[in-house]
Amino acid sequence: MSNHLFDAFRDRMPAPGRTLMETDDGRSIRYGDMLARSAQLAQALRHLGVEPGDRVAVQVEKSPECIFLYLACLRAGAVFLPLNTAYTLTELGYFFGDAEPRLVVCDPARAGDIAPLAKTSGAVTATLGSNGEGSLTELAVQQPADFDDMAREPDDLAAILYTSGTTGRSKGAMLSHENLASNARVLAEQWHFTRDDVLIHALPIFHTHGLFVATNVALMAGASMLFEQKFDANRIVSLLPRATVLMGVPTFYTRLLLQQGLDAHAAKNIRLFISGSAPLLSETHKAWRELTGHAILERYGMTETNMNTSNPYEGERRAGTVGFPLPGISLRIADPDSGAALAQGEVGMIEVKGPNVFSGYWRMPEKTKAEFRDGFFITGDLGLIDADGYVHIVGRGKDLIISGGYNIYPKEIESEIDALAGVAESAVIGLAHPDFGEGVTAVVVREPASRITGAEIVDAIAGQLAKYKHPKQVIFVDELPRNTMGKVQKNLLRETYKGLYDR
Numbered sequence: 001m002s003n004h005l006f007d008a009f010r011d012r013m014p015a016p017g018r019t020l021m022e023t024d025d026g027r028s029i030r031y032g033d034m035l036a037r038s039a040q041l042a043q044a045l046r047h048l049g050v051e052p053g054d055r056v057a058v059q060v061e062k063s064p065e066c067i068f069l070y071l072a073c074l075r076a077g078a079v080f081l082p083l084n085t086a087y088t089l090t091e092l093g094y095f096f097g098d099a100e101p102r103l104v105v106c107d108p109a110r111a112g113d114i115a116p117l118a119k120t121s122g123a124v125t126a127t128l129g130s131n132g133e134g135s136l137t138e139l140a141v142q143q144p145a146d147f148d149d150m151a152r153e154p155d156d157l158a159a160i161l162y163t164s165g166t167t168g169r170s171k172g173a174m175l176s177h178e179n180l181a182s183n184a185r186v187l188a189e190q191w192h193f194t195r196d197d198v199l200i201h202a203l204p205i206f207h208t209h210g211l212f213v214a215t216n217v218a219l220m221a222g223a224s225m226l227f228e229q230k231f232d233a234n235r236i237v238s239l240l241p242r243a244t245v246l247m248g249v250p251t252f253y254t255r256l257l258l259q260q261g262l263d264a265h266a267a268k269n270i271r272l273f274i275s276g277s278a279p280l281l282s283e284t285h286k287a288w289r290e291l292t293g294h295a296i297l298e299r300y301g302m303t304e305t306n307m308n309t310s311n312p313y314e315g316e317r318r319a320g321t322v323g324f325p326l327p328g329i330s331l332r333i334a335d336p337d338s339g340a341a342l343a344q345g346e347v348g349m350i351e352v353k354g355p356n357v358f359s360g361y362w363r364m365p366e367k368t369k370a371e372f373r374d375g376f377f378i379t380g381d382l383g384l385i386d387a388d389g390y391v392h393i394v395g396r397g398k399d400l401i402i403s404g405g406y407n408i409y410p411k412e413i414e415s416e417i418d419a420l421a422g423v424a425e426s427a428v429i430g431l432a433h434p435d436f437g438e439g440v441t442a443v444v445v446r447e448p449a450s451r452i453t454g455a456e457i458v459d460a461i462a463g464q465l466a467k468y469k470h471p472k473q474v475i476f477v478d479e480l481p482r483n484t485m486g487k488v489q490k491n492l493l494r495e496t497y498k499g500l501y502d503r
């Protein structure tokens with residue numbers, strides 16, 4: 001019997017003694033350890049009543065054990081549901097209610113708050129701390145270190161990742177074993193990954209970039225990772241000589257450019273720098289090339305689709321573009337309204353089709369239907385294909401802010417702000433920000449007698465929304481600009497306040 005994704009990793013696994021990860025606290029984890037630990041955790045999941053198809057919701061700090069837990073879920077046939085550590089209890093309550101996990105795994109320090117919440121959704125809770133401690137590990141260490149992997153077909157669910165939407169409610173993107181396997185395979189090939197690669201992994205592991213692009217690709221190649229708890233620019237520079245690849249969001253690169261010691265010599269063992277999750281400014285691409293001699297390879301993807309395009313490994317990595325559709329993936333530019341295919345060079349909606357594209361939103365068949373046409377997924381990104389075939393992303397057809405690689409939907413923040421006493425209405429926009437790419441900014445109209453301050457607004461939403469979603473600045477105005485249809489003209493607001501975060 002085969003387990004589609006885990007077998008793909010297993011088939012390419014190097015000798016068990018080879019290193020899979022080195023952590024920043026000096027631990028060295030071998031491939032053989034990964035097999036044993038994920039087997040014990042799969043046994044533990046079974047003890048906790050997790051059956052194939054059950055969701056396992058996980059909000060824990062980054063650790064090798066969390067990767068083992070992800071792999072254990074695959075092996076047990078469960079559906080891994082990672083959650084950003086910044087999510088508040090209010091946000092978690094929604095995810096638990098929607099996904100109805102069988103098991104919730106959280107940090108021991110948060111268990112007092114999370115366990116009762118999990119219980120109301122019918123889940124049991126186990127704990128896993130950043131050093132691997134907790135009740136889940138206590139149970140796992142008592143288990144045998146082998147496990148008969150559950151049979152999983154290509155279309156079976158491997159993971160659900162929540163992504164916010166322009167209309168408020170977060171949607172669970174259902175990703176199958178084949179969605180993840182096909183993408184990891186194609187990326188490992190395109191980026192020439194081998195067992196000799198050492199990837200600096202400093203991304204969080206609860207989103208597509210850190211979990212699937214970085215970890216799955218390393219596993220698919222049998223490579224090893226320098227596994228960092230979090231991104232620390234100074235430390236990354238010191239790790240460069242020991243690594244061959246770095247993956248990051250544009251904020252990694254802009255922060256690294258400010259570091260002492262980053263130059264061609266420091267980067268001489270690196271064969272590839274990769275960027276994604278947000279637009280990499282051409283000026284960052286240029287500055288990086290001048291300083292290190294390397295052209296950053298930019299690629300483009302989404303939670304719903306994994307990676308769609310990549311600049312070439314060999315050949316020109318063109319700044320300001322996201323490269324070519326990956327092998328096996330069709331990408332077209334369509335008229336946003338009619339869906340008619342547009343000619344080369346014209347700007348329209350980017351739509352994609354391929355084995356990477358998810359099967360739909362969890363328990364939202366209508367929303368799923370609305371986001372596909374002719375078998376293509378409508379990304380919400382506006383772009384064009386140039387005369388040489390490079391895809392350019394030129395804007396967004398969706399009201400979205402990307403801050404430091406995290407996607408933030410203004411509607412979610414506006415709803416919270418509008419509900420506050422003293423606020424008449426608000427518009428949340430993203431403005432160019434030197435560190436985060438875009439800075440979340442709230443433009444607020446107070447009720448006539450209200451004196452509510454920006455700090456009070458941020459305090460009031462703190463319990464509701466993860467910190468990275470909080471406005472970096474609140475601006476008060478007498479009224480919001482509207483068009484004749486009554487729609488707030490966010491483009492005018494962005495124009496008015498465009499220099500707000502200039503250094």
Ligand code: MCA
Binds near residue numbers: 207300303
């Ligand atoms: C932290 N803060 C942020 C962000 N991160 N605010 C806005 N946007 C952010 N991204 C807040 C903190 O809460 C803190 O608030 C203050 O900013 C400064 O924190 P700092 O220590 O500087 O931040 P950090 O811990 O260094 O984090 C910055 C970071 C991190 C390294 C850029 O955000 C990060 O790892 N981003 C990567 C996200 C990612 O993996 N995205 C991929 C999504 P205070 O000072 O008030 O306490 S997957 C995806 O998009 C797809 C599909 C794809 O294509 O890859």
Ligand code: AMP
Binds near residue numbers: 164276277303304380
């Ligand atoms: P997510 O919510 O994490 O699925 O984010 C997906 C979105 O991130 C895409 O729809 C794009 O808007 C954006 N994105 C990802 N990679 C890039 C990139 N290289 N350039 C511009 N935008 C990107």
